[in-house]
Amino acid sequence: MLRFLPAVVELALLVYCLVDCIQTERSRVRTLPKLGWILLIIILPIIGGVGWLLAGRPRRDGTGDHGAFGTAIRGLGGGPDSSAPRRPLAPEDDPNFMRGLDHGNPEKERLLEEWEAERARREAQEPVAPKDAEDAPGETPGSQERPTDAPG
Numbered sequence: 001m002l003r004f005l006p007a008v009v010e011l012a013l014l015v016y017c018l019v020d021c022i023q024t025e026r027s028r029v030r031t032l033p034k035l036g037w038i039l040l041i042i043i044l045p046i047i048g049g050v051g052w053l054l055a056g057r058p059r060r061d062g063t064g065d066h067g068a069f070g071t072a073i074r075g076l077g078g079g080p081d082s083s084a085p086r087r088p089l090a091p092e093d094d095p096n097f098m099r100g101l102d103h104g105n106p107e108k109e110r111l112l113e114e115w116e117a118e119r120a121r122r123e124a125q126e127p128v129a130p131k132d133a134e135d136a137p138g139e140t141p142g143s144q145e146r147p148t149d150a151p152g
Contacts, residue, residue, distance in 0.1 A: 010045055017041045017049040020057065028058040 021029070021037045029037060037056045040048035091097045 013049040014041065014045040017052045021052055024058060029056055030058065031055045 018038065018041050021034065021041060024034070026034050032040070037048070037052050041052055042048070
């Protein structure tokens, strides 16, 4: 098992550096052209991979690079140097959405209070009657009187 470790490390380095180099923007690659780094990583995997990590990869000095996944994040519209505007994560985070809500609209507040007062007056005046005969206490479904205007 231990004898396969160098081959696994070499393959992992090759895949990581190749994917990272391919995803990096051409203008951000240092020292060699992007195609040169790709060929170097493929032809000399260990030397090319270490060289890419040390001399070809964009620097992480706060200039907008987000590491190995930086280009993927920028491609999705994130990151400080992306040209696409960031979308809010939730409606509450969108100031335009929040301005469109009627928080504190005095006319709507007054109307809502009137509706609530009207509902409370109606409930106080009319006692709530059971909807079905089964709900009425002490009565059976057949013991109800027939309406006088019904034929029969």
